[in-house]
Amino acid sequence: xxxxxxxxCGVVGEEGDFxxxxxxxxxxPATDNPANISDEAQRDYLFMxxxxxxxxxxxWRCDRGCGKWFHAARDTVTNEFKAYYxxxxxxxxxxxxxxxxxxxxxxxxxxxxx
Amino acid sequence: xxxxxFRGGLAGAKAIDGSISVSAxxxxxMIDLRGDIKDKKFxxxxxKVLGIxxxxxxxxxxxxxxxxxxxxxxxxxxxxxxxxxGAHLANGLQTALAGIHSLAVDVSDARSIIRLEGQGxxxxxxxxAPVDLLASEYTDxxxxxxRFAELAAMIHVVSSDPEIIDLYVFRSYAQYAWDWLAATxxxxxxxxxxxxxxxxxx
Numbered sequence: 493x494x495x496x497x498x499x500x501c502g503v504v505g506e507e508g509d510f511x512x513x514x515x516x517x518x519x520x521p522a523t524d525n526p527a528n529i530s531d532e533a534q535r536d537y538l539f540m541x542x543x544x545x546x547x548x549x550x551x552w553r554c555d556r557g558c559g560k561w562f563h564a565a566r567d568t569v570t571n572e573f574k575a576y577y578x579x580x581x582x583x584x585x586x587x588x589x590x591x592x593x594x595x596x597x598x599x600x601x602x603x604x605x606x
Numbered sequence: 607x608x609x610x611x612f613r614g615g616l617a618g619a620k621a622i623d624g625s626i627s628v629s630a631x632x633x634x635x636m637i638d639l640r641g642d643i644k645d646k647k648f649x650x651x652x653x654k655v656l657g658i659x660x661x662x663x664x665x666x667x668x669x670x671x672x673x674x675x676x677x678x679x680x681x682x683x684x685x686x687x688x689x690x691x692g693a694h695l696a697n698g699l700q701t702a703l704a705g706i707h708s709l710a711v712d713v714s715d716a717r718s719i720i721r722l723e724g725q726g727x728x729x730x731x732x733x734x735a736p737v738d739l740l741a742s743e744y745t746d747x748x749x750x751x752x753r754f755a756e757l758a759a760m761i762h763v764v765s766s767d768p769e770i771i772d773l774y775v776f777r778s779y780a781q782y783a784w785d786w787l788a789a790t791x792x793x794x795x796x797x798x799x800x801x802x803x804x805x806x807x808x
Contacts (some may be wrong), residue, residue: 500679500680501664501665501679502664503664503665503750505736505752506736508753509734509736509752539750542803556751556752556753556758557750557751557752558664558676558678558679558680559677559679559682560679560680560749589721597685
């Protein structure tokens with residue numbers, strides 16, 4: 493059983509108080525005309541998911557608490573939560589750098605240094 | 607035209623007197639209030655109608671007289687008041703909040719309230735909730751939504767000494783929650799596992 497902390501209301505609860513919302517940072521192809529979306533882009537949006545061994549980024553909901561969605565970075569091997577961050581944000585830069593495989597590919601052009 | 611007659615989810619339930627006392631609260635009005643706590647107009651309008659400032663801190667409540675505001679989420683509160691005044695108060699909020707991005711709805715029928723009273727009330731709840739209710743934050747006025755007996759529920763610690771806890775569950779689950787509490791609050795099922803360790807005479 494995982495112990496999770498909601499970054500919105502700060503509550504610490506066990507896994508059953510939360511609802512896992514699957515992989516984070518899925519972007520719907522943007523277009524004015526749906527016909528312009530390629531089959532490949534639509535396929536990737538709907539079905540293609542990262543499945544890393546190690547650092548993973550997920551959506552969670554404080555289901556039996558404040559009801560808000562948030563993001564979490566979790567290690568799929570140790571189940572350790574590395575960070576919680578807002579549903580509106582990308583992960584902390586150090587975690588984007590630590591990402592491997594397809595996540596590293598996804599984040600490589602998203603790390604903006606301030 | 608016939609007058610609507612209110613019948614609570616636990617109407618007629620006879621209070622249980624086991625290791626703790628369990629009773630139904632049927633005369634409480636509830637208003638679901640949503641809005642942006644950072645919006646000064648929203649804060650001012652609600653304060654004017656309710657006479658209290660909404661709790662901005664998570665899991666806190668504010669009480670004055672007959673009105674209590676329970677924190678539900680960063681933008682949501684449950685206002686409780688005597689049932690007869692619920693509709694009036696909801697109307698007052700709706701009028702005062704006109705033009706402000708917000709929501710105030712009388713939801714008095716949505717939930718049922720069960721009051722647990724007596725030493726050991728927290729331990730009875732802990733049999734069905736994965737939460738340490740004996741932790742120091744569960745003191746007077748603390749509110750927490752949680753999973754209780756697999757239900758979406760909310761507890762309001764009215765008083766921690768003596769222990770008085772109001773358990774809010776959705777109305778359709780009221781009978782189940784009641785039966786659950788009836789079974790787990792018998793004198794024979796009292797736990798002495800937490801807090802004050804003492805060997806109970808059997």
